[in-house]
Amino acid sequence: MKISSKTAAILRKAFALLLVLSLFGQFLPNVLFAQGERYTRKSVAYVDALLITDHNIHVNPADERYFLSTIQNSISISRFDYNPLPDTIRYAFKERLQAKGTVTESELAELIEATIVPEIVKILDIEKEIRAQNLVDETQRNSFIVIKAKEMGVTAEQIEQVMNASYLYLPFLSSYRISKPKDDKNLTVTIKGGLLWYHIVPDAESRLESIVTLHTEATGSAEKDDSNAASKAFREAAQTMAMNLQVLTRDIKMFRLRTSIASVERRTVRFPLGRAEGIKLDEPFYVGEYIQTGSGKIRFQKSGFVRVSTVSDNRQNLRQLSAAYAIQKGDWVKGMTMMEHPRLGIDVAIKPRWFDMTIEEGVFASKDFLIVFDDYDGIAYGIDLDLHVNIAQLTKRRQSFVVLGGTAGLVPVKSDLYSTDTILDLLIPDGNLAAGLVYGYTGYLRRFYLGRLAVHGEALLCLQHLFLTDKYDDENVTISNNSLGVRLNLALEYAVNIDCNVGLFAGFQAFPPIDWWTIKYGDKEEDVKNWASFAAPRISSFSPTFGIYLHYSPPTLSFNPASLLQAGMDQIK
């Protein structure tokens, strides 16, 4: 049994992030930019080259290739049409980029304009007619198909729409940092970077306009012992960065999905988006309307939000409607606007809770340590930090989640920890007034909304560590008793806003006493046998648990939940 400091580090970061984001969420601006009525597909080209803005950063070619393909896969979302650039253009651009070394943003724009833009215009021209047919609005389509149906030509306006809808992105890396903590067997790679997004304006002299630069940070870790540890950690960070960049890209004003409501029936809203645009179950959308202010500005006024409940396959039949259920419902009517609120599909939940622990006195003894536990039967305090990863796409059931989480807590049990150091020196150590408690768990959660109220139930498989820490030979040592158990929770929530729910929960946890001990010393961690001739302490918890609940849907995370799950699996091994 091992306690991973990697997990603890991730939990600490996630906790801090949650606090910041949950506060930030309350003050999100209520005003969005005025936009057109409906989303039109955008033509996107990408430069398959990595721009490194710091000459101190050295990424090996294989990692660079991995980074680029990960980003590219992540940004290949259904709302875009892709125009792969011919290899010759890409190589020409890369060569000139490498020849220049470190480039400024304006130099980069010039370089792209000279090498890539003319080619993109040509490519767009080849495919624009097909693409423009998707842009023919309902009125025009009716005119074309029903009345004329003679020649499916496209208008200059539609061509311009396609041309104006052409965008280009270039990934960049601005920071690469490796940290190798002494008392951790893992090394961590933290990278910063993002995407430079440009708009190709196809005037007489086609030019490039910078739209936005997306920044994000990501962390990955790998065991130091691995010969490719830095590379593995970099790739993990690249995956996290790609995940974040996809959400940030979807949140760019011109890429955000928006559409008119086709119908409103009680709390069900139907709308003309679907698989063609890549929408998924449970994705949140704001509902509102455009309003002209006294000063003449047009802004989007939100009046509630929905979550997607049915995704239609509108790839063949554009008239297929998807459905969403209203969580916060306003005075809605057909014709009002739905606007996407891109999120990762991962909620971070924080749950302070109370439960009972029972510890029967006993002794643990190993080669170097001896612990004497007192009796304790009473309340323990903990705080859960969960990640709810939405798996509705897999289960086809809305609001179903995989839970990955951990609890940090305290048990006010008295104990004495002796080591060979203290015994040899005939020192009596100060008694411990409390022991630390950590749970790691995974499970399934299902939520049911009833307007802004929701109930959820979850079943979790947990690993419990009750631990004491000390110094031994000038190194930190952690001794843990471990147990496997289950938790069942039922919660009542209230949707404060589109990103945040609060509530109360009650549940039951069952952890039997197991004489299973682990010692972590320096960066080594190993299971040990209890050699004590006295009775071993019996540490268990069969108890109801109560707590309060707060969850937040962040737009980005700096770590990858998949790696967290992997870390959890490693612990169980």
Next chain:
Amino acid sequence: MKKNLFLAIIILSVFNLATAKSKKAPTKSNLPQSHEAVILESSSPAEVMVRAIGYSTGSGKAVEMDKEAENEARKAAVWLILLGGSDPLLQTESEKVSFAKIQEEFFTSVNLKQFVVWEADYYDSRLKIDGGKKLKIEKSFKINKTLLQEDLVKKGILSPTAQVAGTLGQPTIMVIPETTGQPSPIELLKTNPNLKKGAEVIEAYLTARKFDIIVPEQQQVLQELTSAQYALQGTSEDYSYLLALSIGSDIYISYNVAIESRKLGSSTVKKGIVGCRAYETTTGRLLGTETGYSPERTAPDAVLIEEAMHDAIDKVLSRVTAYWKEDMRQGVQYKIILNISDSFSKSEAEDMLYAFADQVKKIAQTYKENIVADFTYDVLLWCDPAIYQSSSDLYRFFKQNYKGRGVLKRVSLNRKLILLNIAEE
């Protein structure tokens, strides 16, 4: 004291009653509040695509505001066809006055729905204005103009086409491309596919609107056939008849076609531009001119010409119809050109012109002299179609009633052009 109080109460009550106003809410008018609408295209001879704007009058529930704004947009779309734009259905003052009497019931939602054959599923735009107090929506509709016209005829607002045709005779229309001389219009129709397509689109419209069409190529064939028949029989050709055939129609529509192109990115987009003019054949009077444009497209020329022509011809035909109605009001128009033989002296010819003019005054409801020369008299006259239904009726009248010197003879009688001659007995 009590007495004074009682008196004061009575006085106040009487004052209250006297100043009280009726609280009955005014009845809301059905007439469209918005007149913001535009014709997107004439998608077929019967149907017109319109984009219209509707407003809600005040704040309330979203459903009610939307319903009201949508209704208003529908009204604005129908109003445009009835009374708006350059070529509305209701053109004469009397038609407008007649319609004003029924407009309240006409603009009810139930009545309007029968003319709206298609509505867009989604708004073109939806915007709250006045700080959110009012709703403005923009929506596309397809209005069946023919159905609307028939309904107005049924209600007695418009004269039925048959009635117009019955009294005036069915107007015959010929469609020819504009030419500056050589090659001839018929040659152009044979050699230029764009001009041929233009003629086809106009003819499709005309047949749908039940006009009589004369196809120039067929007219030429007929002329050639007639000449051949005369030649076979060994009789000399009737050149006056052939001349009349060459005039052939009451109205002719001339048109020109141009295709403009430009580069957009690396593709060429084209725009069709057509000019369309309607003339009264015999008088050369211009009845209407319109220019039509197609959207810029990467499409074959024929499609662009069709779209541009749809845009133009619908308006030109409205002018032709308006002209026809106006003629019905004044009577049937004829042009008479009288030529007096130069064997008469100028003073004799003058007396003969006056004698003929006296007969014109008798027969015409109204007339307009174009040319009064020494030996030529060119006059336009409008006659009662109930009495004079054809040019031969007019000729018979002049023949019987002309009392001047010489003998009145006809040179040619066309539908509306009468060529006469006075020669020595």
